Structure formats: structure tokens, C-alpha cells
Amino acid sequence: MDGMLNFQVILDNFTYFMIGRFPNGPLGGLGLTMYLAVVSCILSFFGGLILGLLSLSRFAVIRYPVNLVINTVRGLPLLMVIFWMYFLLPALLGKTVPENNTVIMALTIFTSAYMSQIVRAGIEGIPKGQVEAALSTGLKHWQAMLYIVLPQGMRNMIPSFVNQFVSLIKDTSLAFIVGVSELTHVGTQINNRTMSFPTEIFIFIAAVYFVLCFTFTSFSRWLETRLTWHKAL
Amino acid sequence: MERFPVLKYHFDWSIVTSGKYFDWLVSGLKVTLEISAVGIVFAFIIGLIIAVLKMSQFRLLRWLASAYLEFFRNTPLLIQIFFWYFGSYKLLPTPVNDWLNTTNFEFAAAAIALTIYTSAFIAEDIRSGILSIPKEQMEAARSAGFSYLRSMQYIILPQAVRITVPPLVNQFLNLVKNSSLAMTIGVMELTYQARQVESYSFKGFEAFTAATVVYLGLSVTITALMDLYNKRVLNPLRR
Numbered sequence: 178m179d180g181m182l183n184f185q186v187i188l189d190n191f192t193y194f195m196i197g198r199f200p201n202g203p204l205g206g207l208g209l210t211m212y213l214a215v216v217s218c219i220l221s222f223f224g225g226l227i228l229g230l231l232s233l234s235r236f237a238v239i240r241y242p243v244n245l246v247i248n249t250v251r252g253l254p255l256l257m258v259i260f261w262m263y264f265l266l267p268a269l270l271g272k273t274v275p276e277n278n279t280v281i282m283a284l285t286i287f288t289s290a291y292m293s294q295i296v297r298a299g300i301e302g303i304p305k306g307q308v309e310a311a312l313s314t315g316l317k318h319w320q321a322m323l324y325i326v327l328p329q330g331m332r333n334m335i336p337s338f339v340n341q342f343v344s345l346i347k348d349t350s351l352a353f354i355v356g357v358s359e360l361t362h363v364g365t366q367i368n369n370r371t372m373s374f375p376t377e378i379f380i381f382i383a384a385v386y387f388v389l390c391f392t393f394t395s396f397s398r399w400l401e402t403r404l405t406w407h408k409a410l
Numbered sequence: 411m412e413r414f415p416v417l418k419y420h421f422d423w424s425i426v427t428s429g430k431y432f433d434w435l436v437s438g439l440k441v442t443l444e445i446s447a448v449g450i451v452f453a454f455i456i457g458l459i460i461a462v463l464k465m466s467q468f469r470l471l472r473w474l475a476s477a478y479l480e481f482f483r484n485t486p487l488l489i490q491i492f493f494w495y496f497g498s499y500k501l502l503p504t505p506v507n508d509w510l511n512t513t514n515f516e517f518a519a520a521a522i523a524l525t526i527y528t529s530a531f532i533a534e535d536i537r538s539g540i541l542s543i544p545k546e547q548m549e550a551a552r553s554a555g556f557s558y559l560r561s562m563q564y565i566i567l568p569q570a571v572r573i574t575v576p577p578l579v580n581q582f583l584n585l586v587k588n589s590s591l592a593m594t595i596g597v598m599e600l601t602y603q604a605r606q607v608e609s610y611s612f613k614g615f616e617a618f619t620a621a622t623v624v625y626l627g628l629s630v631t632i633t634a635l636m637d638l639y640n641k642r643v644l645n646p647l648r649r
């Protein structure tokens with residue numbers, strides 16, 4: 178043991194941990210973490226929805242390549258995806274891309290692949306009879322999907338989406354690696370500056386993430402009990 | 411062409427298929443597999459203990475197990491790695507610190523973080539595996555004279571482990587992928603080496619493609635083995 182822990186360093190840098198140099202500079206710290214998580218979550222919700230629907234397409238020409246892409250991304254570490262974006266985006270676009278956008282792009286692609294599996298499971302959980310009934314009332318296949326199956330499936334998907342959001346919050350910590358000044362990066366920065374309080378700093382950051390993630394995990398559990406489908410029979 | 415510099419990029423695949431850089435990547439793969447193998451073994455043992463504690467009759471033990479699960483599942487792995495690497499020395503007794511400093515500390519810190527993180531996920535998988543065994547099995551074992559622990563050991567766990575293998579394999583795959591985070595504290599695993607090749611040769615595309623192919627190869631192989639297991643062991647009658 179090296180003596181008592183001293184959390185004064187947290188108090189001294191509290192606003193820096195929370196919002197970085199905002200409003201006099203760019204947003205950082207917890208604020209940026211939340212920004213990255215929320216933006217990537219909204220984008221990958223739509224990404225996951227589209228990929229999920231395409232992966233269930235009746236046409237093999239669509240189904241196979243989409244599944245190949247999904248499984249490729251799911252087989253890679255997020256860090257790899259971030260590095261790919263970091264090198265590929267500037268090369269493709271011919272100009273530098275702000276790190277925030279690189280990370281949002283990587284998180285979106287990565288999370289979309291996982292969200293697509295949730296969408297898929299949600300749709301496959303709806304009894305086939307629903308589609309058959311919809312088709313027999315004269316709806317087209319895409320209408321049956323959009324108006325009948327998806328709204329019912331969505332109900333089962335919501336808790337899993339919230340869980341995915343929790344993973345996303347945790348995953349934003351990897352943005353640190355390309356120099357985005359979110360919570361983890363701010364922590365290492367303050368650690369490098371103050372030198373002698375790594376234990377206190379990382380316990381504090383872990384606690385912040387924990388409070389945030391645990392709130393959403395509990396919310397998702399509550400939703401799960403609330404939204405459980407009450408079957409007629 | 412001007413707008414798409416990638417089209418002008420000169421690919422040179424030979425640098426990652428032979429020579430010095432190839433050796434770096436191979437040594438990286440070795441470290442990735444080493445840390446994953448160590449991690450999965452210890453994560454399984456700890457996960458099993460936590461799962462059993464979570465189902466204990468004593469409220470305090472159940473509560474402790476839940477606290478462990480929730481805390482390690484709801485904090486980023488990267489922070490846990492940093493905590494063990496940078497911050498653990500203040501909480502550990504001096505002899506332990508001295509001993510750790512004589513070992514490969516980067517590897518040890520990353521292995522500890524990965525093990526604990528993964529064990530929290532494995533515990534839940536094992537628990538749902540155990541819960542899926544009908545409780546009559548336990549009642550029958552108890553009435554045959556087995557103690558609670560012995561019924562667990564001889565009757566419940568052997569059945570539960572069979573069901574738990576597929577999710578465990580999945581956790582192993584996650585562990586392999588998560589081990590890439592160890593590069594942040596200087597463990598020279600696959601991603602670290604890919605990055606290294608990139609900065610020495612400026613051949614980022616080749617280096618990251620090579621690492622990507624290796625990661626995908628690992629996950630495809632392991633998934634195929636798991637499918638085989640599912641067919642042979644879990645559903646032996648279904649062909």
C-alpha cells in the first residue's frame with residue numbers, strides 16, 4: 178500500500194472531466210462521450226434497420242453480400258474498424274477528416290452490424306401467420322414488412338437497442354486512440370499531467386461510466402418487463 | 411483521379427507475406443492467442459465461481475456476485491486495462507507489486523483486465539445454462555443423498571456445461587477481439603504489430619488488411635468448429 182487515496186485531483190479538474198474546455202474551446206470529457214454515443218446510436222439505428230431488413234431479403238443477390246458485410250464487421254475488433262476508417266476515409270475523400278467524424282463513422286459501421294442482428298431476431302420472432310394474413314389482405318410484401326411486422330418486432334427490439342447503446346457508450350472510450358478528447362482521453366491527459374494519482378483518476382472515470390451505463394442497463398431491464406408481449410392465448 | 415488518392419496508391423503485398431514485417435505480424439498473432447488462451451481459462455474458472463455465488467442461498471453472497479457482475483460489465487474494458495496497468499499499485503501490497511514488476515507487467519495487467527471483464531460475461535452465460543436444467547434434476551440428486559455441492563458437481567454442472575459451450579465459444583471470440591485493446595499499454599499483440607508495420611513501412615493498407623484477414627480467419631475457424639459441435643453434441647439425432 179502506498180498510503181491513502183487522495184481524490185482532490187478529481188475536484189480540481191471536475192469541469193474538465195465533464196465538458197473539457199467548453200464553452201471556451203471544443204467540447205470534451207463526458208459531454209463529448211455522450212455526443213459520440215448519441216450521434217452514433219441514432220445513425221446505427223437506421224444502419225442496423227436497413228442492414229437487418231436487407232439481410233432477410235427474399236433475393237439471394239441482396240441477402241448474401243449484406244450478410245457477408247455484417248459478419249465481416251462482427252468478426253473484427255472495433256479497434257481495427259477505427260484504424261480502417263482512420264486511414265481509409267482520408268484516402269477515399271482526398272482530404273483530412275476530423276477525428277470526431279472518423280470515430281462516429283467507425284462506431285456507426287461497427288454498431289450497425291450488431292444492431293442488424295437485433296432487427297433480424299426481432300423480425301424472425303414475429304409469427305409467419307402475420308405476414309401471410311397481411312399478404313392475403315392484399316398488401317405487398319414490403320408493405321407487410323413495414324406496416325405489420327416491423328412495428329410489432331420493434332417492441333421486442335427496444336430493450337436490446339438500449340443494451341446496444343450501453344455497449345456504444347463503453348466503446349466510445351476507444352476514440353481515445355485517435356486522439357479524440359472524450360472522457361478516457363481526458364483521464365489519461367490529467368494522469369500524465371499530475372503523475373501521482375492514476376488510481377484515483379481511473380477509479381473515478383470507471384465510476385462515471387458505471388453510473389451512466391448501469392442507469393441504461395436498469396432502464397432496459399425495466400423496459401423488458403414492461404414491454405413483454407401479452408399473448409392472447 | 412485527383413479526388414480519390416486511393417486509386418493512385420501503389421500496393422505492395424509482398425511486405426506482409428514474407429520478411430521482417432511478416433515475422434512481426436506472426437509474433438503479434440502469437441501474443442494475441444497467448445493472452446486469449448490465458449484469459450479464457452481463468453475467466454471460465456472465475457465466471458463459474460461467480461455464477462454459483464449468484465445462485466447461493468445467502469443474500470450477502472448473491473449481492474456480492476451481482477455487484478461484481480454489474481460493475482465489470484458496465485465499465486469500459488479500456489478503463490479496466492488502464493486501472494490495472496497504471497493505478498493498481500496503490501491498492502496492492504508491496505510484495506505483490508515487487509513481484510509484478512519482475513514479470514512482463516504489460517501482459518499481466520492486460521491479462522488480468524481481460525480475464526475479469528470476460529468472467530463477468532461468462533458468469534451470466536453459465537448461470538443461464540444452469541437455470542436451463544430442470545430443477546427436478548437437483549431434487550432427484552438431493553433425494554438420492556448428494557449434498558448441494560455434490561449435486562452441482564456431478565449432476566447439474568456436467569449437463570449445464572454442455573449447453574454453455576456455444577456461448578462460451580462466443581465469449582472466447584469476443585476475448586480474441588477485445589485483446590486488441592492491450593496494444594494501448596504496449597502489449598505487442600496483432601493490432602499493435604499491424605500498427606508498427608504501418609509506421610515503419612508506410613504501408614497501412616497492407617498491414618491492416620493482413621491483420622483483418624487473420625482476425626477473420628480466427629473467427630471463421632472457431633465459428634465453424636462450433637457449428638460442428640452443435641451438430642454432433644447438442645443435436646446428435648438431427649442430421
